[in-house]
Amino acid sequence: KNEVEQSPQNLTAQEGEFITINCSYSVGISALHWLQQHPGGGIVSLFMLSSGKKKHGRLIATINIQEKHSSLHITASHPRDSAVYICAVGTGNQFYFGTGTSLTVIP
């Protein structure tokens, strides 16, 4: 069993749709990261959070420590949002990565 599980694995949406990607983890964490990886491979760190909610532009990340669950939301999705979104959790000693959610936004 993976320490970090993401769902869905693949997601196709129409431009403008509201998108939610989920991440569940089984270890005690000190921080959770959401990463974005574009088709060329480059990785961008979107959020690092340990509680509550963070917002940056059209992206919103939430975390529920008690339920060991985090969500990444994209409002008014756009084709340029097409990428793989990776959830990663840190325990203070180790990092665990989800396998990613491949998002395709169709114009």
Place this chain on the structure above:
Amino acid sequence: GAVVSQHPSRVICKSGTSVKIECRSLDFQATTMFWYRQFPKQSLMLMATSNEGSKATYEQGVEKDKFLINHASLTLSTLTVTSAHPEDSSFYICSARGGGAPDTQYFGPGTRLTVL
């Protein structure tokens, strides 16, 4: 936010040659840097952890003589893939951690290595 750069972003080399990848923290001092490897359609896998001025700690199954890691300064770590072979072709990513909270990691953009 903090910025981590990698150079080169892409490299193609012949089998048997060595390739050096640099990871730099541009606006903070990175006491610890991490090197990851990612195979196609798989998640990132930690290869090694390096602390400035000391030897890197390698994960199980990672050959330390093949993947040489140097962290000589607080802003630079290098990964050298020695005697590269086609199976070493992969995406290599570094991240850097400063003196703040344990999980304040900042990720580099990655380096695509292709060994012919």
